[in-house]
Amino acid sequence: MNPTDAIRPAHVEVSLGAIAQNYDAIRAHVGTASVMPVVKANAYGHGIVEVARHLMNHGAPCLGVALLEEAVVLRQAGITLPILVFGGVATRQIPQFIAHDLMMAASSIDKLRQIDEAAAAVKTKARVHLKIDTGMERIGVHWYNAEKLLEASLSFINVEVAGIYSHFANSDAADLTSAREQLARFLEVLEFYPKRGLQSPQRHIANSGGILQLPESHLDLVRPGIMLYGVYPSKEVPHTVTLQPALSWKSQVVYFKVVQPGSPVSYGATWQSDHPVRVVTVPVGYGDGYFRALSNRGQVVIRGQRHPIAGRVCMDQFMVNLEWGTAYNGDAVTLIGDGISAQDVADWAGTIPYEVLTNINSRVPRVYV
Template structure:
């Protein structure tokens, strides 16, 4: 099974690889507390998929269990199994679609299943009956994403079928917003109306009320009317806002710093190109340093000729094409020495580099920057 970066808690002194992440657990605690206060009395399901957005799945799940989160959300079965194997006892919802042959494994590990069709409900009910257990499911309603789930306009038959399953406990009914991080919330409000129609029908037929949830980070920040019984904070839990358009109604702070060190110093002469493709050269002598990080770590190649790093409190440009394992930084006439700290994401003195900046340089979104930080980059947790 994929380890999903199950690093132990180690101290900075124990780091072997100079390129590493430092994750401040106190910042995450405070972010969680602020989200919880903002949405009260709704429950909170922290989303820990994709290695907890790069922060380390197991350790962040342990923190959420310590903080008494109501639920945990992951994307795939393997993530849920890993958490169970590491002592996580909180309810865990696997948000992704399922195959029939996965169902016994879900039930064995007491993982909550996303049921996205009547056919899958029947499979779950049949296998739960064979195993003499009750399967916990959340019914997925498609209100406008067109990924998985029963369309809102076909939901009545789906809910009717779920009510009649003898070996299934419907713990929740949920959907997902497509555009809740945007300034224009018209489509999000349309999705909310569709979901409300489904809830109105569910209220008539379920004896035991399920948990209704649709609100992701953007909706938590911008649409309190969508909180219902539970919310699902993802990227905002880690201190990054879903987009520049999103209203920052909850103050959260980044919990992650990405660091490395200078491992080589050199002087580059004029007309001596740097890196693969010889895409950059200088017309005068410059001082430069090499840093052991590259696209193999998730420092994306598409940031070539745009990225900057911080050394000794000052920002410097990355020059040449970003390699798999190394980058070259032009420090012009300044000084730097082997072992000097290099900040890739984070701050030093008055200089700061954000996840959002890396996303802009790479032509992508902050989500991709965080989730692409490779598992070969050690995670160090500090209190």
């Protein structure tokens, strides 16, 4: 039986093979650097557990997530790889990090002290990555104040500093001046270790943009996010790594009608035709994560042809203008795939492909191939 037959007439198809292929291409591109696949935000909409399990079996050495909850889900699913949680750590969360053997970001001496005390209480060592802010102004100790943090980190006996990292704000831009300045600041901070004759922890700063455009930023480890799923982080970056999109979003025609001239379609009466047209209804809407901003702007593929959305996208459905094209109930409708990329959808909606992918919510079933 076709796996899509038993579910609603809309689903996301995820190619785990494409994700593995992209991982291999990234690994070949970065040489000796390790590759940490980033599976935060439900693996960019692709399914965190299934993607993480496939990457673990494929040989990935570690994983990155944004939240403690994401990491706990992976542990409960049997993922045993080292996992780094990038986000800020609340004091009350520290015991959970330690209990689930997770690496956490540490950006202050006070936080290191709290982590050290929590680890001592259960007679273990906690693993951290020191977070350096080189220009993002999100979390992390400023690069010009980092030496005190690095010095203090050497004194906590229940804390193992497994890594030190920063994050690019503009590595996917055509102008790399800002990214190169951030890298220079990070490298300056890293001089702390050789100056004291110490082995540096694992150093990392390169996200997808850095992987594609700044080979000098690859250091010991890289953190591919959106490119792991076959989507480039912006239209400006060169395609120095060949990627295969891993996700397609499909639905079906569930209703067909002929709409007469002057008869508005959907909420707000924002679209009507001056001649008779064939209109079909598709059972997907902004309640699934298909943006309302695509109203009267987005396109889908039916029977190999692109057709525009007619009227406003509803919570659970939208309509498509076929003009006098042909379609029948049950015909496949492609929202992403068949020549429509996540970047296309982002352009129509006035956003970025990251938001397109992560906005597809759990109401849409995932099918893995």
